[in-house]
Amino acid sequence: MRRISLVLCALIAALIGAAPAAAQAPAAADYAGGNVVDADPGKRFNGRVGDSAVSLSVSENGSNIQAAIVVLHACRGGAYEVSSGGQAPVASDGTFSVPMRRTFRDGRTKVSETATLTGKLEGARASGTLTSTSRRDKRRCKGSATWTAVQPPRPSAAPTAPVVGALLLGVITRANRLPYQVLMRLTADGKRIRRMNLNLPWTCDGRESVLTFYELGSAIRPDGTFTYTMPFVGRFSRTIERGRVRVNGQFTADGATGTVEVSSTVRSRRGKRGVIDRCKSGRRVFAAIP
Numbered sequence: 001m002r003r004i005s006l007v008l009c010a011l012i013a014a015l016i017g018a019a020p021a022a023a024q025a026p027a028a029a030d031y032a033g034g035n036v037v038d039a040d041p042g043k044r045f046n047g048r049v050g051d052s053a054v055s056l057s058v059s060e061n062g063s064n065i066q067a068a069i070v071v072l073h074a075c076r077g078g079a080y081e082v083s084s085g086g087q088a089p090v091a092s093d094g095t096f097s098v099p100m101r102r103t104f105r106d107g108r109t110k111v112s113e114t115a116t117l118t119g120k121l122e123g124a125r126a127s128g129t130l131t132s133t134s135r136r137d138k139r140r141c142k143g144s145a146t147w148t149a150v151q152p153p154r155p156s157a158a159p160t161a162p163v164v165g166a167l168l169l170g171v172i173t174r175a176n177r178l179p180y181q182v183l184m185r186l187t188a189d190g191k192r193i194r195r196m197n198l199n200l201p202w203t204c205d206g207r208e209s210v211l212t213f214y215e216l217g218s219a220i221r222p223d224g225t226f227t228y229t230m231p232f233v234g235r236f237s238r239t240i241e242r243g244r245v246r247v248n249g250q251f252t253a254d255g256a257t258g259t260v261e262v263s264s265t266v267r268s269r270r271g272k273r274g275v276i277d278r279c280k281s282g283r284r285v286f287a288a289i290p
Contacts, residue, residue: 026094027062031055031126032179033149033169034070036195051214052130053199054117054147055178058090065090067098067117068178070199070212071132075141081212082113082132085178094121111136117147124151152179153289155255159224162251163290164190170288172200172260180210182286184256185217193217193226196247202262202281211262211281213245224251232264239276241266255289 034052052071059065068085084100100115112135119128131144152171162168165188172180183197198213218228226249234241241264249258261284266277 026058026121026123028060029058029121029151030171030179031057031121031149031151032171032181033126033147034181034183034197035145035147036167036183036185036197037145050143050145051183051195051197052145052147053181053183053197053212054130054149055181055199056126056149057178058121063090064088065096065098065121066178067100069100069115069117069130069132071115071130071143071145072214073132073134073141073143075134075139080134080136080141082115082134084113084115086117090121095119096121106136109136119147125149150289153255153287155252155257155287155289157253157255159250160253161222161224162186162190162220162256164188166290168256168288168290170255170286172198172286173284180284182260182288184288186220187217190220192219193228196228198245198247198260200260200262200281200284202279204266204279205277213262215245218247220251225249226251226258234264236269238269239266240269241279243279249286255287257285257287259283259285 032055034054037050050072055068057066064087066087070081070083073080073082084102086098086100088096088098090096097116097118102113104111115132117130119126127148129144130147133142148169150169166186168184170182172182181199185194187194194217196215196217201208201210218226220226228247230245232243243264246261247258249256262281264279265275267274268276
């Protein structure tokens with residue numbers, strides 16, 4: 001399992017200068033989704049934009065959209081996560097293009113990230129293209145991919161086996177920000193979740209941050225239920241973190257529902273300080289649809 005922390009850049013809180021909403025643009029709507037590359041788990045870093053998470057929030061009058069993205073690059077020298085956010089107007093036909101840029105230092109390395117999220121709002125779904133570039137000193141990674149997002153779904157049909165080979169998109173219980181994502185890619189025979197990607201908040205030492213997990217999948221029982229439990233270890237220069245991801249869910253005829261919970265303990269690697277921090281997400285509810 002690969003655990004990569006992310007810090008989304010601050011999104012503009014106030015939407016100003018907005019034109020009146022057109023009838024085609026949904027007002028005050030949230031969307032969450034992205035993409036899970038249909039590739040072998042050990043070979044998903046393919047030199048282009050790979051797995052992604054996309055969050056959207058349309059303003060109350062439907063004229064403006066806020067967006068946040070996370071994409072995973074694979075380049076010579078390693079894999080890099082690009083996370084950014086921005087806002088843009090929504091055209092009368094529901095189309096939009098959100099430019100994003102972020103520059104920071106990772107230790108002694110200067111990092112520059114740019115991305116453009118283009119798409120169209122069509123009722124309860126949105127889709128489009130995400131292009132992004134990351135520069136780390138002299139290394140440059142660039143890629144593009146399609147994405148799809150949905151409004152918070154409410155699967156209501158009776159429990160059943162899942163749709164084979166499907167990509168399910170959904171929303172994890174949100175807080176006071178853009179929605180969090182859950183994405184599941186199923187195998188062609190429908191017996192396993194090939195990969196599950198999660199983007200959710202957790203709290204460490206009283207401070208909330210956002211986690212992205214790129215997970216291997218789990219078996220699906222004949223009745224459509226699934227359980228995923230994965231321990232993880234993070235080793236750093238001064239600390240060591242041990243934690244666990246727990247997912248329980250049920251497939252239905254029109255999607256899947258369940259809960260996800262992440263917790264960890266951080267200990268000092270030096271001296272006898274013992275536990276120096278505990279992190280937890282709490283139990284979060286999710287729902288997803290094909």
